[in-house]
Amino acid sequence: MSDDIEGLVRGICIFYAVGMVLGIARIGIRTYIQRRPGIEEILMGVAMIFWTGDSMLSIVILRNGTNQMTPEERASITPEEQKRREIGSKALLTAWFCYITFIWGAKTCLLLFYRRLMQRVKQIKVIKLAAILLVVTYAAVVLNMFLVCRPFKKNWQVVPDPGHKCTDGYEYVWVIGIFNIVTDAVLIAIPLPVVVGLRISRAKKAMLVLLFGSGVFVIVATTLRIYFTIGGDIANLTFWCMIGRPAIFPVLCPIS
Numbered sequence: 001m002s003d004d005i006e007g008l009v010r011g012i013c014i015f016y017a018v019g020m021v022l023g024i025a026r027i028g029i030r031t032y033i034q035r036r037p038g039i040e041e042i043l044m045g046v047a048m049i050f051w052t053g054d055s056m057l058s059i060v061i062l063r064n065g066t067n068q069m070t071p072e073e074r075a076s077i078t079p080e081e082q083k084r085r086e087i088g089s090k091a092l093l094t095a096w097f098c099y100i101t102f103i104w105g106a107k108t109c110l111l112l113f114y115r116r117l118m119q120r121v122k123q124i125k126v127i128k129l130a131a132i133l134l135v136v137t138y139a140a141v142v143l144n145m146f147l148v149c150r151p152f153k154k155n156w157q158v159v160p161d162p163g164h165k166c167t168d169g170y171e172y173v174w175v176i177g178i179f180n181i182v183t184d185a186v187l188i189a190i191p192l193p194v195v196v197g198l199r200i201s202r203a204k205k206a207m208l209v210l211l212f213g214s215g216v217f218v219i220v221a222t223t224l225r226i227y228f229t230i231g232g233d234i235a236n237l238t239f240w241c242m243i244g245r246p247a248i249f250p251v252l253c254p255i256s
Contacts (some may be wrong), residue, residue, distance in 0.1 A: 005062050012062075016055040023048050040112045047105030057091045064088030067158045068167040074159060082158045089156035096145055096172055103180060104138045104208055112223035117196060130186055138178040144175045 027044055031037045037045075064084040069077070077085075111134065114127050149155050149166035155168065165171060 008062055009059055012055055012058050016051075018235055019051065020048065023051075040109050042111070042167070043105055044109050047102045047109070050098040050102040050105065054095050054102060056097065057095035060091040061088050061095060063220060064091070066092050066167070067156060067162060068169075069158070069161075071161070073122075074161055077159060085158045086156045089158070092169070093155050096169075096176075097142070100138065100141050100145070100176060104134060104183075107134055107183055107187060114190055117191070123190075123194065126190055130183075133186060134183060137183055141176050145172060148172070 008184075023044060025038070027041045030041050064087050065081075066089045069085070069086055109132055111127055115124070118124065118127065146152065148171045149162070154162035154166040159168075
């Protein structure tokens with residue numbers, strides 16, 4: 001591998017290690033407090049399995065490449081490289097699914113956290129509406145992944161050129177990025193009216209607003225990912241998909 005690829009692989013491993021430490025700590029502390037794992041801990045454990053798959057597949061993608069190539073590269077490709085790129089392209093498609101499932105699983109974990117904290121009828125209705133939004137947006141991004149490139153096998157076709165919809169992944173980035181930002185904004189907004197209405201000191205209120213509003217960092221990371229990925233190559237896409245994930249565990253799944 002080139003030095004650039006090796007650097008990206010190291011970055012992926014670091015982000016993965018930090019996120020896993022936070023995630024395992026969160027699950028462990030909650031399980032210790034409750035004396036047993038709850039639905040949130042089980043859900044986060046499943047989400048972490050998908051994140052593990054996504055992280056490992058990202059390394060496979062970087063080492064093998066994908067079907068995103070220039071015409072000159074495609075014209076001179078060897079059978080060995082074509083096989084490697086087919087493997088990388090299949091890994092990319094699977095990594096997208098793992099990424100989506102992990103992110104939306106973490107969002108669902110946060111909704112369950114809200115459900116424990118908020119008992120008023122109006123608040124529960126808002127949480128149910130947000131749950132419907134998560135189901136609809138998850139279905140939309142998964143359908144987008146399966147329907148953008150047709151026929152489906154062109155997702156890993158290397159020769160001949162399958163077309164930009166099957167190689168650059170920009171449609172995935174836009175759709176996932178937009179729905180990710182929208183759902184994050186909704187999740188940030190849900191607890192703020194409750195926090196503002198609490199009869200506590202301003203300092204404590206500010207700390208709570210900072211805690212629940214820290215999801216803005218995830219939104220910023222998503223926005224940067226879209227900006228740096230569009231017009232870039234698969235290495236940009238793979239690396240920026242890792243940014244912000246270590247923050248997802250404490251932000252989307254706080255301990256309570």
